[in-house]
Amino acid sequence: MSQRHSVFRNESVLVPEYIPSATPHRGDQMKALEMYFQGVVERSDRMSQNVLLSGPVGSGKTMLAKKLGTTLEKSASLYGNRVKFFHVNCRIDRSLQAILTKCLHFLGHGYPSRGFGFEELLQSFFEALTGDKIHLIVAFDEVDSLVTVDPSSLYTITRLREISQDAQVFSSLLISKTLDYLKMVDLSTLSSLQWNSISLDPYSLQQLYDILSSRSQDAFNDGCVEDDSLELAAEIASTYGDARYALDLIYRAGRMADVADASMITPEHVRRAKASLPPQFKKEELAYLGRHQRLILISISNLLKKSDSAAYITIGEAEKSYDALCESMGVTANHHTQVWNDINELSRKGIIETQISGKGVRGRTTMIGLSLVSAEQLIDELRSMVADVRG
Numbered sequence: 001m002s003q004r005h006s007v008f009r010n011e012s013v014l015v016p017e018y019i020p021s022a023t024p025h026r027g028d029q030m031k032a033l034e035m036y037f038q039g040v041v042e043r044s045d046r047m048s049q050n051v052l053l054s055g056p057v058g059s060g061k062t063m064l065a066k067k068l069g070t071t072l073e074k075s076a077s078l079y080g081n082r083v084k085f086f087h088v089n090c091r092i093d094r095s096l097q098a099i100l101t102k103c104l105h106f107l108g109h110g111y112p113s114r115g116f117g118f119e120e121l122l123q124s125f126f127e128a129l130t131g132d133k134i135h136l137i138v139a140f141d142e143v144d145s146l147v148t149v150d151p152s153s154l155y156t157i158t159r160l161r162e163i164s165q166d167a168q169v170f171s172s173l174l175i176s177k178t179l180d181y182l183k184m185v186d187l188s189t190l191s192s193l194q195w196n197s198i199s200l201d202p203y204s205l206q207q208l209y210d211i212l213s214s215r216s217q218d219a220f221n222d223g224c225v226e227d228d229s230l231e232l233a234a235e236i237a238s239t240y241g242d243a244r245y246a247l248d249l250i251y252r253a254g255r256m257a258d259v260a261d262a263s264m265i266t267p268e269h270v271r272r273a274k275a276s277l278p279p280q281f282k283k284e285e286l287a288y289l290g291r292h293q294r295l296i297l298i299s300i301s302n303l304l305k306k307s308d309s310a311a312y313i314t315i316g317e318a319e320k321s322y323d324a325l326c327e328s329m330g331v332t333a334n335h336h337t338q339v340w341n342d343i344n345e346l347s348r349k350g351i352i353e354t355q356i357s358g359k360g361v362r363g364r365t366t367m368i369g370l371s372l373v374s375a376e377q378l379i380d381e382l383r384s385m386v387a388d389v390r391g
């Protein structure tokens with residue numbers, strides 16, 4: 001069998017988790033982050049830092065954080081200091097307790113996941129750091145989901161650096177799309193946070209093009225991607241300024257080229273990739289939803305699909321449909337307030353769109369629609385999770 005030609009030199013370069021060596025247009029922000037933590041690097045037992053990093057989807061926050069971690073650990077070791085960096089996603093580890101337990105495991109200390117109170121956990125955490133003479137920097141990625149669930153967690157994080165008196169052992173980097181979550185916390189927490197903040201702008205078309213060019217060099221074989229294709233992918237993604245979307249487009253376009261046995265990625269492959277990819281819609285988002293949030297989303301999608309022409313349904317209709325779905329599945333439906341909270345959460349995540357209707361036929365009520373994806377697509381995605389929903 002003859003070897004099939006592939007446009008890819010190294011596909012793995014384009015997966016979201018890959019940490020690129022070159023990061024065009026984020027040099028200044030990287031430097032600024034390093035500067036903030038320079039004190040910790042040089043005098044890790046005397047200094048502690050707390051930095052906020054915010055920016056829209058795909059603006060490079062997670063990437064910057066992970067690169068920062070490697071740099072800081074290395075620089076600290078040049079000063080003879082033991083600094084460790086740990087990245088957690090608060091959407092996956094949803095409580096401070098879970099996060100600190102994970103930190104302890106990361107540091108090589110066992111800790112039972114149940115049976116002990118938070119104070120005991122804190123104590124073990126500090127004993128481990130002090131005993132090992134380690135300064136731990138934790139990057140709390142998507143920290144807003146942690147703060148939404150438990151607003152006091154932010155207070156605890158800011159106070160962690162004050163708990164150990166003899167030596168500084170803890171710093172934090174708080175990552176989120178917006179700084180809205182700060183509105184949920186009290187003023188004293190805010191005042192200790194307000195200082196060091198870096199906010200990233202969405203990427204421009206030109207910047208996305210540069211990012212794509214840079215990543216393509218390692219990802220594709222020489223001469224296998226037309227410049228026009230990179231430009232088109234950058235242009236499409238520039239509506240959102242989202243580098244993840246741009247990279248996903250070119251990756252999919254590469255797959256399309258391979259499937260068609262083409263020697264080059266052409267703009268047509270990019271267009272096809274775009275058609276295969278609902279903009280900004282991320283399946284992972286659905287996986288993180290709670291069971292009742294999924295049930296609510298299925299109910300909303302079903303209703304919108306049925307009423308083909310309507311762009312919006314009322315919150316009352318959504319709730320009724322959700323109650324019926326729960327009943328048909330033998331699941332106890334949540335009460336009104338919880339359903340309302342879940343709907344707000346879905347809206348906050350950008351999966352549904354809510355708006356207050358004017359004083360029309362139905363009076364003032366919250367209207368729900370889907371902005372980025374069709375009801376049909378959502379139902380398709382959710383169908384595979386229905387077993388889970390039922391479970």
Ligand SMILES: Nc1ncnc2c1ncn2[C@@H]1O[C@H](COP(=O)(O)OP(=O)(O)OP(=O)(O)O)[C@@H](O)[C@H]1O
Nearest residue numbers: 016023024026057058059060061062063211243244
């Ligand atoms: N300047 C850059 N150069 C090269 N690649 C980049 C750059 N900025 C972002 N990327 C890549 O784009 C993708 C998205 O970046 P990242 O995951 O850091 O976004 P994010 O800001 O954390 O988004 P989200 O809020 O959705 O989590 C990653 O694959 C990342 O490596």
Ligand SMILES: [Mg+2]
Nearest residue numbers: 061062063141
């Ligand atoms: Mg991220």
